Amino acid sequence: MKVLGVIVEYNPFHNGHLYHLSLAKEIVEPEYTIAVMSGNFCQRGEPAVIDKFARTEIALRMGVDVVLELPTVFATQDAGGFAFGAVSLLDATGVVTDVVFGSESNDIDFLWQVAKILFEQPEEYRVSLHEELKKGHSFPNARKFALMKYFSFKGWNERNILRLEKSNDILGVEYLHSALRIGSPIRFHTIKRVGAEEKDVSFKGRFSSATAIRNLLREKRWNEARESLPEASYEVLMREFKEGRGPVFLEHIGDFMLAFFRLKDREYFEKIHGFSEGLEKRFQVCSRRTGSYRDFLECVKTKRFTFSRIRRLCLFSVLEMSKKFVEKSNVRGPQYLRVLGFTEKGREILAVMRKKAKLPIVTNMSLYRKILKRTELPVDKNLFIEQLQLDVKSTNFYSMFFPSKEQRCGERDFAIHPVFLRAET
Amino acid sequence: MKVLGVIVEYNPFHNGHLYHLSLAKEIVEPEYTIAVMSGNFCQRGEPAVIDKFARTEIALRMGVDVVLELPTVFATQDAGGFAFGAVSLLDATGVVTDVVFGSESNDIDFLWQVAKILFEQPEEYRVSLHEELKKGHSFPNARKFALMKYFSFKGWNERNILRLEKSNDILGVEYLHSALRIGSPIRFHTIKRVGAEEKDVSFKGRFSSATAIRNLLREKRWNEARESLPEASYEVLMREFKEGRGPVFLEHIGDFMLAFFRLKDREYFEKIHGFSEGLEKRFQVCSRRTGSYRDFLECVKTKRFTFSRIRRLCLFSVLEMSKKFVEKSNVRGPQYLRVLGFTEKGREILAVMRKKAKLPIVTNMSLYRKILKRTELPVDKNLFIEQLQLDVKSTNFYSMFFPSKEQRCGERDFAIHPVFLRAET
Numbered sequence: 105m106k107v108l109g110v111i112v113e114y115n116p117f118h119n120g121h122l123y124h125l126s127l128a129k130e131i132v133e134p135e136y137t138i139a140v141m142s143g144n145f146c147q148r149g150e151p152a153v154i155d156k157f158a159r160t161e162i163a164l165r166m167g168v169d170v171v172l173e174l175p176t177v178f179a180t181q182d183a184g185g186f187a188f189g190a191v192s193l194l195d196a197t198g199v200v201t202d203v204v205f206g207s208e209s210n211d212i213d214f215l216w217q218v219a220k221i222l223f224e225q226p227e228e229y230r231v232s233l234h235e236e237l238k239k240g241h242s243f244p245n246a247r248k249f250a251l252m253k254y255f256s257f258k259g260w261n262e263r264n265i266l267r268l269e270k271s272n273d274i275l276g277v278e279y280l281h282s283a284l285r286i287g288s289p290i291r292f293h294t295i296k297r298v299g300a301e302e303k304d305v306s307f308k309g310r311f312s313s314a315t316a317i318r319n320l321l322r323e324k325r326w327n328e329a330r331e332s333l334p335e336a337s338y339e340v341l342m343r344e345f346k347e348g349r350g351p352v353f354l355e356h357i358g359d360f361m362l363a364f365f366r367l368k369d370r371e372y373f374e375k376i377h378g379f380s381e382g383l384e385k386r387f388q389v390c391s392r393r394t395g396s397y398r399d400f401l402e403c404v405k406t407k408r409f410t411f412s413r414i415r416r417l418c419l420f421s422v423l424e425m426s427k428k429f430v431e432k433s434n435v436r437g438p439q440y441l442r443v444l445g446f447t448e449k450g451r452e453i454l455a456v457m458r459k460k461a462k463l464p465i466v467t468n469m470s471l472y473r474k475i476l477k478r479t480e481l482p483v484d485k486n487l488f489i490e491q492l493q494l495d496v497k498s499t500n501f502y503s504m505f506f507p508s509k510e511q512r513c514g515e516r517d518f519a520i521h522p523v524f525l526r527a528e529t
Numbered sequence: 530m531k532v533l534g535v536i537v538e539y540n541p542f543h544n545g546h547l548y549h550l551s552l553a554k555e556i557v558e559p560e561y562t563i564a565v566m567s568g569n570f571c572q573r574g575e576p577a578v579i580d581k582f583a584r585t586e587i588a589l590r591m592g593v594d595v596v597l598e599l600p601t602v603f604a605t606q607d608a609g610g611f612a613f614g615a616v617s618l619l620d621a622t623g624v625v626t627d628v629v630f631g632s633e634s635n636d637i638d639f640l641w642q643v644a645k646i647l648f649e650q651p652e653e654y655r656v657s658l659h660e661e662l663k664k665g666h667s668f669p670n671a672r673k674f675a676l677m678k679y680f681s682f683k684g685w686n687e688r689n690i691l692r693l694e695k696s697n698d699i700l701g702v703e704y705l706h707s708a709l710r711i712g713s714p715i716r717f718h719t720i721k722r723v724g725a726e727e728k729d730v731s732f733k734g735r736f737s738s739a740t741a742i743r744n745l746l747r748e749k750r751w752n753e754a755r756e757s758l759p760e761a762s763y764e765v766l767m768r769e770f771k772e773g774r775g776p777v778f779l780e781h782i783g784d785f786m787l788a789f790f791r792l793k794d795r796e797y798f799e800k801i802h803g804f805s806e807g808l809e810k811r812f813q814v815c816s817r818r819t820g821s822y823r824d825f826l827e828c829v830k831t832k833r834f835t836f837s838r839i840r841r842l843c844l845f846s847v848l849e850m851s852k853k854f855v856e857k858s859n860v861r862g863p864q865y866l867r868v869l870g871f872t873e874k875g876r877e878i879l880a881v882m883r884k885k886a887k888l889p890i891v892t893n894m895s896l897y898r899k900i901l902k903r904t905e906l907p908v909d910k911n912l913f914i915e916q917l918q919l920d921v922k923s924t925n926f927y928s929m930f931f932p933s934k935e936q937r938c939g940e941r942d943f944a945i946h947p948v949f950l951r952a953e954t
Contacts, residue, residue, distance in 0.1 A: 449700075
């Protein structure tokens, strides 16, 4: 039996995602498709434009059979942490056989070559990386230069590494690297990414990037956004907006964050994951010096830190994600498989997962303590609770930024059942 | 030499305050007048409508010579903590000889009688208080009933105690109680409060309450508000609003608070001053259950807890005022005299204070560590820093809620010099 796994944010689900999903199914010809999806906060430290339950509904309507939530602790990390969480989760299902991911280079051999260097960490590479970091480069850049040196040292074409500028390839390498780390038997395939790049914010018609689409939504240009969205996605988005559960944008949360930072001192930030090299001081000083979130980001920014990293740090700070907790998660991986939704067909593969999964499956959140108590799987129970409570906290926090106050009542993780999509008859 | 002390919030300064100030001067005939004023947050857990520097300017223009800031840890507490901080501060000036406060009963002998019971805590009173609290009454009510019993036990007119329903009399008793506690030689006088009661929210023309005036300001009914305000007060208010530094109302901060609470668990609230009797659980549950600050307050409310108390607890929570810190402050009192502003005449009495004060005087905030290092006065240095940093934190937090983003730059405590009012020539 073949089961396809995909790793997604669907923020929001657009034509490019649909194309990717169809092509992946063509390549793998799976009986079932399982998606690992970010919850309410995404990898660039931004909130999702609509919440995870609505995005799950769209994914199911577009042909995914089961949607699992990537725990917040992974969904909000950089490429390395994100990939490790996602691949670990797919591996833990016990049923996923193939993963397909988008790639600019579409050269899986090259990506494996790089992943192996990251995994094996040969001496020459480690030394160069250290040197490049010392020069003050951001981690992604330092790594790129160190890899170039290593390629040149090996007599390989060092210019190849320049292809690693693209975000999907970078993520792809991390997926493969994670698979090596956990020794996963999953087969990986790439498909050429079509249409606009994620970074490309301009409107490109049928294949605009998620960023471009979010910009259109921000400006209420519904009809233009619609061109880039499958009908089901458009429908659900409009329904959510109408009911006051979106769109949620970073700028809505930005002022909260700045006020929050003003209540905290350097010692607070020091405990948070990702703070080092004087960032705690920059956060303290800049939060007092600036009056808007945008100015705050500009104030903190230096050559060494990307905006994405700073936005992630902001999120880590308000969610109080400690170094200890994140580091432990990055060693031990996710501790549960949280089912956000499934189709009638998906129910079948969930039944198989109940026998084969390496982690407990949480479908009904109100039973999570019982599930944890009864499981015979090797779970770190404290970490299970910490990770799950962070997901709950994220949801409660996120829903405070719904446009409608009536929709802001919290505990949606307990109030809302997994999305179930009946087969059309 | 006679120096008058007054204890104020001036939120905002209105005709009733002016009347009080004039009458107090008539009674005492002081050479100088010193006001202890709340900073950016007031005793009912609400933000001041304009910030402390603007309110200081008004006070100086209206005839106060020196304005001292009541440290946040006292300004935001209930009547007991507020009064203890304020009277301790006036006593610590070393120069204040007389304090005049507004009183509904205007019966200083009666207020002293009650204050002595609170101070001496006779057995009979203590037992009744305990019983009344056990019945589930709020503390103010329990105390009222216990005092009634004690009066009746003594053969005094127990109905007198019913007069203690009024907020100024309650505060007055606490002033006298605090004076007994610290053995202050200050003389106390009352004056009959005129015009509307603070609780009276309806517009009463020349003598509306501060609450009624804030309501008018909320609705932008400037001309009606103007009727109740001295010209200088109106002028400064309008200037501040025009520049985007107000008005600040609790509802602007309410959503922040609710989102903040959702990020915290019961253990967080347990450490905060004032949380007991299951309030930490109520805060946790209600912050998840409700979608607006107003609904949150209603959800937490029970017979036992007044709205004022709940609002104060909200503020304690976001400012992270721990039990340990507040309790220590309530034993040791304020640790500095922070000068918010002074007139040319006020400079003379400040010069005397520099010799007579029992606490270090902080005029230039950027020198506070030097001042602390050099002082020979018996100061708890850790507490000094903790109290002052809370004031700074409150200001930084408060300014995030200015209507204009340009005005939100923080560290106003360091950026703004004490207000200095030159004598008119």
